[in-house]
Amino acid sequence: MAHAYTPGLKVTEQATVRKMRRLPILGEVLVAEGKEVTPEMVVARAQLPGNPHTVNVANSLSVEPEDVPHFMVRKVGDKVGKGEVIATYRAFFGLMKNNVTSPVEGVIENISAVTGQVVVREPAIPVQVDAYIKGKITQVMPREGVIVETRGAFIQGIFGVGGERQGRLKMLAKNPDNILDEKDITPEGKDQIVIGGSLVTGRAIKKAMEYGVKGIVAGGIIDKDLVEILGYDIGVAITGHEDIPLTIVITEGFGKIRMAEKTFHLLKELSGQTASINGATQIRAGVMRPEIIVAGYVPKTVAAETKISEGLIPGTPIRIIREPFFGELAEVVDLPPELQTIETEAHVRILKARLTDGREVTIPRANVEILEE
Amino acid sequence: MKNGSYDLPPEINSILATDCGSTTTKAILIEKVNGEYRLIVRGEAPTTVEAPFEDVTMGARNAIREVEELTGRHLLSEEGVITPRQADGSGVDIYLSTSSAGGGLQMMVAGVVKNMTAESAQRAALGAGAIVMDVISVDDGRRPHEKIQRIRHLRPDMILLSGGIDGGTITHVVEIAELIAAAEPKPRLGIGFKLPIIYAGNKDARQHIEKTLGDKLDLRIVDNLRPVLEREVLGPAREEIHNLFMEHVMAQAPGYNKLMKWTPIPIMPTPGAVGLIMQATAKKYDISVVGVDIGGATTDVFSVVGEVFNRTVSANLGMSYSISNVLLEAGTANIRRWIPFNIDEADLRNRIRNKMIRPTTIPQTLDELVIEQALSREALRLAFEHHKTLAVGLKGVQKQRTIGDAFDQSSSGESLINLMDLGMLIGSGGVLSHAPRRVQSALMMLDAFLPEGVTTLTVDSIFMMPQLGVLSTVHETAAVEVFEKDCLIWLGTAIAPVGVGREGDDCVTIRGVLPDGTSLSETIKFGAMKHIPLRETDLVELEIHPARGFDVGAGKGHVLKTQVKGGVAGIIIDARGRQPFVLPEDGLQRRKKLLEWFTALEVYPSELLARYAR
Secondary structure, three states: OOOOOEOOOOEEEEEEEEEEEEOOOOOEEOOOOOOEEOOOOEEEEEEEOOOEEEEEHHHHHOOOHHHHHHHEOOOOOOEEOOOOEEEEEEEOOOOEEEEEEOOOOEEEEEEOOOOOEEEEEOOOEEEEEEOOOOEEEEEEEOOOEEEEEEEEEEEEOOEEEOOOEEEEEEEOOOOOOOEEOHHHOOHHHOOEEEEOOOEEOHHHHHHHHHOOOOEEEEEEEOHHHHHHHHOOOOOOOEOOOOOOOOEEEEEEEEOOOOOOHHHHHHHHHHOOOEEEEEOOOEOOOOOEOOEEEEEOOOOOOOOOOOOOOOOOOOOOEEEEOOOOOOOOEEEEEEOOOOOEEOOOOOEEOEEEEEEOOOOEEEEEHHHEEEOOO | OOOOOOOOOOOOOEEEEEEEOOOEEEEEEEEEEOOEEEEEEEEEEEOOOOOOOOOHHHHHHHHHHHHHHHHOOOOEEOOEEOOOOOOOOOOOOEEEEEEOHHHOEEEEEEEOOOOOHHHHHHHHHHHOOEEEEEEEEOOOOOOHHHHHHHHHHOOOOEEEEOOOOOOOOOHHHHHHHHHHHHHOOOOOOOOOOOOEEEEOOOHHHHHHHHHHHOOOOEEEEOOOOOOEOOEOOOHHHHHHHHHHHHHHHHHHOOOHHHHHHHOOOOOEEHHHHHHHHHHHHHHHHOOEEEEEEEOOOOEEEEEEEOOEEEEEEEOOOOOOOOHHHHHHHHOHHHHHOOOOOOOOHHHHHHHHHHHHHOOOOOOOOHHHHHHHHHHHHHHHHHHHHHHHHHOEOOOOOOOOOOOOOOOOOOOOOOEOOOOOOEEEEEEEOHHHHOOOOHHHHHHHHHHHHOOOEEEEEEEEOOOOHHHHHHHHOOOHHHHHHHHHHHHEEEEEEEEEOEEOOOOOOEEEEEEEEOOOOOEEEEEEEOOOEEEEEEEEEEEEEEEEEEOOOOEOOOOOOOOEEEEEEEEEEEEEEEOOOEOOOOOOOOHHHHHHHHHHHHHHOOOOOHHHHHHHHO
């Protein structure tokens, strides 16, 4: 039970960020170790075998499958164009003629005498992987991909939607309580990643899409707004492939929740810088959280490296992440070692915390996360 | 004792077993004490398959180290677990392990006819412990190019292909093989490796299958799983799945090569092992068993009816990672129907989403606990519905019926699950195993599964079914003894008359003599629930008199004399009706009824329930 609390998300102005950029199948790596790369630079590519199409020649010619090879006018390995005849049946000295054509441009891959099916494969589809962040190649995995490394600011959100994008960060909130509404979104937001406080409204997201905003970062989002924007309800917590024109990174959770002070101030500091963001979230083994990376950012004041959290001790600033004090900030007052009985009658490890309004409350340790200083 | 071909000591007195789950690795130590096998201690530690550790043995070592600390025994050496037990007392006689880390075993299955060979292939894969990502068949309604696209996008650990009876037509199964060959699917793990495919179809097509798939995939051929229409032979396919799981999936997973050297017994997929212990239990008591394991991401349902074992996995029904999907599939109305207070829909949705993104949090207030248990009822209900669609008799078969037919098999393809004949329900997974009051687990299972007649209710105390399952392959006695004495918690017995009546009319009368000599005679009205305390160690003979039109297992209105076992929740009489079980439509009425039942069974603290009544 050494870690009976949620360790919290990384929010740091200086971190070494490593990103694996991997091809879906074996291919070719285009950069060497040590190479400096920019986000849009292609670092690896592969040729994904083209889409195969099946043509049932036996049915089309009304012949037995075992006779199909005999009626083929194109053989395995032949290139064919769309609409080109690949099999012909002639009877009565050519008076009766029946042709089968290729549905696509491609190569004949297989002629089956068992099923009478012919497979025509379309030309290979090139796939490429870009560097995503500005940095340096520190490792090449031959034929598979590379690792890009950079130093810079690194902020993790709790939940996101939408994939990898780049844009200039723009702080639109005056304080972490502010709600990002449609009136805040202007045409100036085009290609930017805009930042709000405690909530981004559904109307603001729609407006942002209209104006070509690249990304939105906010403390909270209303579940129903998210469903409306996506056009469907998210079932399982795997995101990042949504077909939407921008990426959304939520830092605190669902509902209106004040953005953590540290996150807000760092984002304010980073306003104007170019960032790489990704909404991809996966909550299970191999946890993946959405992220905002500003490569090469050098803090104005040279702060010490982020303190490695020693866990919960009296004085640790925390956020409560479950009802009845969901979203509230507090400070640990006491950590009784014995299990205690809470309202549900469960026996759990608890802590006593002081809320910002001065009230002292008891919270299960599992329901808090540390706000890293 | 069977020990197959494994190199095991002649006498086994100490057993160490681990289950490497996706988040936690659990170790248990079993020893023979006064002639019987008992659980001594357990230890657990976070699983270390993912970065930055990427070595499963680290988590296993940590969990075993906890066992060492608790017992003061020396179990580990540089090489792994010390076996057999040494003269100085160190080590254990055998070590074994199961695993579901790294996403478990993910398979795609294919067959010719959706309801016949494809369904048999699906049962083979599920029974072996796999998650079935998709089922492809000639008649699945998708056009060839759509099937090819789907196969291309899946990245399974392996494929199971079946189709045709031996000696039947080969065209269709070869057609499916051609689609697979065209799609050139790639494995989930090990970029550059050939994807394994097991062929378990018409033996006459083997040569063509070899020609079509041999170059592109890693082809294995086993006996046809449907050699004739009337018979399903799943054993050889399941065995090959386990072999490939060891050779391919485990060998690719970080650290497993080391772990495999620690034990002579193959590492088994966790759900496959759970299935084995369920089967051993059903065999021992000669009853039908339904078991459920509700996790954060998935819910597995197992059933053993006669000789037939089935398992299904609802990959997207769970209490944390997949909790939003429970909301999506069940709908808010179905979740709210189990909540005895009014809650705004938007509030409920936000709470569920927040549980999804912060899955390790726990309910602090009664409201939160009630909501979580409402979600669990719906997840269990949906998973059981799913199970019933697959736990069916063979389709496409003319069945001969006899008067002695125990199950509803009036025509082929009908459900094997007859709730009236169900002997035991076994619940497992955090929300059931760790409910603050055991009666909460009993009621969640009653509401979700709606058992009929007389059914024993149990929960797995600390989730050691996987370790006991794999142990049952080498030492069934030890596995079953520990399962009964240390693993299962006997909640009690539910008595649920089937039928519908008018609220307040008599539904059932229970008569008997309690262990303390007092006589019991209780009449329960329709629409009510009643709790009769009876200790776990007690067995009582009961006469159950259903009112006219109600059935408790002996026919409508007929008395049933039976022996029932007690438990931490005693005897629960559920006179809320079955076929159908209906909750009041009106919100106020429904909440009133829920409170009445919660109070009758003492499900939640009464002083807290009182605030909902206001």
